[in-house]
Amino acid sequence: VVLALRTRWPKRPIHLQIRAGRISSSIQQTLRAAAVVLIEEPQHEHNSPPNGAIQAGLICSGSRAPAWLANSGIPCQSKSGRVRTNRQLQVIDHPQIFATGDCAVIDTCPRPPSGVWAVRAAIPLAYNLEAACQNRPLRTWTPQRYALQLLGGLKADRPTAWALWGPFLLGPHPWWWHLKTKIDRRFIHRFQTLSMGIEATGERDAMRCRGCAAKLPATTLEAALMTAGVGGLATAPEDAAVVPTKSRGQVITLLQSVDGFPALISDPWLNGRITALHACSDIWACGATVQSAQAVITLPLAPPNIQQELLAQTIAGIRSALDTQQSLLIGGHSLESRDQAPDPCSLG
Template identity: 55%
Template sequence: MSDAGALLLAGGGHSHALLLKRWAMQPERRPQHSITLVNRTSTALYSGMVPGLIAALYKRDELAIDLRQLCDRAGVAFVEAEITGLNPQAKYLRLRDRPALHFDWLSLDVGSVSRPSAAGIPIKPLEASLAFLESENPADPKPLRVIGAGAAGLEVVLALRRRWPQRELQLQQRSGQLDPGIQEVLQRARIALIENEIPNSGPNLLCTGSQGPDWLTTTGLPLDPNGRIRTDRCLRVEDHPSLFASGDCAVISASPRPASGVWAVRAGRPLATNLEAVCQGQPLRPWHPQRQALQLIGSHEDTAWAQWGSWRLGPSPLLWRLKQRIDRAFMAGFLQPASMADAAPMACRGCAAKLAAQPLAAALEQVGLGGQPEDAASLPGSEKLLQSMDGFPALVSDPWLNGRLTALHACSDLWACGAAVTSAMTTITLPMASANEQQELLVQTLAGIRSVLDEQGAELIGGHTMESRSASPVPASLGVQITLTVNGNSPKSPWLKTGLRPGDALLISRPLGTGVLFAGAMSGATKAADLDAAQRTMAYSQHTLLEQLEPIREGIHACTDITGFGLLGHLGEMLQNSPELTVKLDGPAIPAYPGALELFECGVSSTLAPSNRAAWRWLEGPVQLKQHPSAALLELLVDPQTCGPLLLGCTAEAAAQLTQNGPWLQIGNATAAHG
């Protein structure tokens, strides 16, 4: 297969968001190449509505563009990572704490940062300044000063007046910068205008203009005095034919325009046209942006004024309503169409791709391999040397993260036995793709696996690679399949699933709900923040729990990890040969990831859930719920988990210690069946 080339989109700015929207809505325009978007967060805030967020008129979700979902719809891999540098000659993008990503073509839309000019909190990056404003006390007697009286500074200080009607606010301008009309608006808003640099006793918020991210200065790319990348009219970086740049980090040398969301939005179409052309070997088209752009600037009084260069109209309530209408329409354009959301559900990935319990048990019984399953098997000659195997189709399109999650999931079988992981071997099946793309996928996947083993002092001692014979998905990274054989040792006899005793407390180490969250993500039903929270927990290794458990090892009688069959399915395995036991579960105490129960209430569930519901039969026997369960709780009990929690049974004394000093939560207890 020929080497088709890889397109890397660095940054989730407005131009790239519109590019992804175009490919999601018109997939025939998408280049038939490997395409990856890298951004430090899974969402991008629409700048036009940020003042409204500061004013507490909008919730964050209302102006957050879900880049992960947009990439899924556009057939683009999504990588959440912080960019730290670029080597344009060797063609790779440096990422923090991860391997670099290689490219054939690169498009940069990495935004800007506030230009440092005084002591204070820079308005950009927005995440830090918004967090600062959330932490501020509106009754603080110290004045908050906005430094910089351009359009951004005006919008911010007027938004703050709406957010904090009584707090003392100041705006620092250059002498004579603002005309009498604007000064009158500020006077009505009780915002003091400061014309010199008198030290402020309160915090300063810097709206002093912007510049390109600092790491751009180390790339050798042509930059203007503000650190913005110089491009030609085709948005191609000067003297770098395979690099493009747009948005606040770039400037067209022949038509310089200020860094503004307006220009970033308008660059979306010409950028898309030229990236599609360069990938197909076609001529590029120059863009001739107009000299001025209309700006609508909101005030604190449900009014806005329109500005076109030196011309201004308003403030007016009509213009405010127009601005809100434009902003909401822009965001509505990124929502998944109802026709896509209502389409037949796709098969879930990760551990939700596990074979259902009934055919698995029947097949094992038919070939004489039935009986009580354990999380890991002891190697012949020593019950303390353990081995386990696990794996599944790619859960996420980021091959490094997918390698990490798969390795964490596989290792948890040994952790559930109280064993430390010492080594692993892997089989990786790669999709049919170009040799360069397969190499990149393998590098990223192996690095993700190694990140888990290195944390535990374990080694990757070997493995095998294969190429799939099935058609590759889009993006191809979803075609990676990993199987891991994990080896470890236990200092004493390993914990079994079946050692639960009367009087034991039942403890769980992390929330449930990964199955429904990823199922909901495929239809656009899962909120980006909820999936972010789950993935952060999933990507955190639970091997550190062994150190906490070792001092009370003798008080732990049974342990397992909750994976594809859900809490109830794996709890049933613990009780399978224990007719003398009854487990009483405290439903409200069972932790769920944010958003999971709400998705169940909306009818969302994993494609493995219907077969897992057979485990509800345990509720008619040895498992009892202390309260009448909601429908959502019943679904949570059988939701398949990837990188799920450990579930252990231990003495009351051990439970008291664990619930005080760790992530453990008690969700029930075991009693004698007649008790």
């Protein structure tokens, strides 16, 4: 994360708080070469920065499952908060619930929270979900003990990377970077060529995403921006635009951002809340807080009373995301789709 931030912010001061003995000397050397100030925390201190350390910076704290998992009453590890499961990926004492990925851990063969094991768990999870629905025996799964993890360095003239295999660390070396790039591109290519298996017009339709992925491909977007004469928006994209303004003789920096996506589900309240939180995340990513928002809402063709209810529920969902931030919904715009609404009527 810190190296990615350095690439994005080449001149901004970055401080990283680390625990003593947890980061190898070669990685520390690379971080210092990238002008990242390392603040070492003694091993016995885990809750506060060491004396004299700045309060603003990055803390390398590791991951922890959200508190609501343990609060729900299902069995979780006390230290990590991850949901405890058996080798069939069923939650302990709750066989009707399955869990995997960073939020879960197999009791008899625990593994670190990493995308490597989360991806490998997808196949046994899919099989067992289908088997459970059909009352068939479930398969047990034993995740591999170690997995190759490739950590990329700064993208300089000669990018490098480290290879981690359990307790062993190799690198940095350009060869590991080339291997990482090859694996990443092959993984993404599998999604780009994936089809839904539905015969529509004689050919298989490519999978169309909703949510945050419901946007133009990067190459199409960049070409359009270049043609329109605003290529700077493509070559130096930001989560939000900076709008300098003056108040009482002082310059105050405001941020503006716009975001949205097609409805994910049929619940208008939840759709409004999800979309609002997603839009707020661009402001949060810039280290700012949300002061106000406006909403653009597209409603389906439907009787007026149905449209009124859908709009009211959507706005209520948006406000639920803003009210907790003490932010205001100050306006917006409504549109009517030209597509006939499904029955029962919904936004999705």
